[in-house]
Amino acid sequence: AQSVTQPDIHITVSEGASLELRCNYSYGATPYLFWYVQSPGQGLQLLLKYFSGDTLVQGIKGFEAEFKRSQSSFNLRKPSVHWSDAAEYFCAVGSNDYKLSFGAGTTVTVRA
C-alpha cells in the first residue's frame, strides 16, 4: 500500500523568504504525486501534480515541486513567500486504482 510522510508538522517563515516543504512517499510503481493547499475551514485546492516527464513541476501561486525517484521525494518550494501563503499543505500519492493517500500535512505560518 502507498503512504506519504510529511516530516514537518509546522514551519514558520518570514515574508519574502524561501519555503521548502518536504514530502516522502512509499509506492512500488511509478507514483502519481500531488500537492494541495487548505486555508482554515476550507476545502483543498490543487497546487500542482506530477505524473511523468520533467521532474520539476510548476504550479499555481508561484509554487514548484521536484520529483526525485532516488530519494522517493516530492518537495514543494516557493522562492519568496507572501503572507497569503499561510495555510496547511498536503502531499498526496495516487495508486493504480485512482485513490489518493495523503500525508498528515504541514502548517505554514508567515511572519511579517
Added chain:
Amino acid sequence: DGGITQSPKYLFRKEGQNVTLSCEQNLNHDAMYWYRQDPGQGLRLIYYSQIVNDFQKGDIAEGYSVSREKKESFPLTVTSAQKNPTAFYLCASRSTPSSYNEQFFGPGTRLTVL
C-alpha cells in the same frame, strides 16, 4: 460556475442520531469521494464511487453509509455506530474513473456531536 457544494457547513447532532451530509457537483464528474479530516492526521478515505449505482469502502468505512443514485450527488450518512464522528468531512470528485487526474474538493462540512 461549476463546482462542488457541501451542505450544511456546520452540523450539530446528538449522540445516537444518524445524520446525512450532502455533496453535489455540477462538473459532470464520474467519480466521487468522501474523506474525513482530523487534526494532525491528514485526510482519510471513507467511501468512493467510480460510477452511478456503484461504490466501494475506503479505509475507514465503519459507521458510515453512502448512496450514488445520481451522477451529481453522493450523500454520506454518519450513523450512530460511528464511535467518534466529530470531524471535518470533505467531498471530492474526479472527471474520469479510468485515467489519472486530480480530485476537486468541496468546502467541507464540520460535524460536531454533542
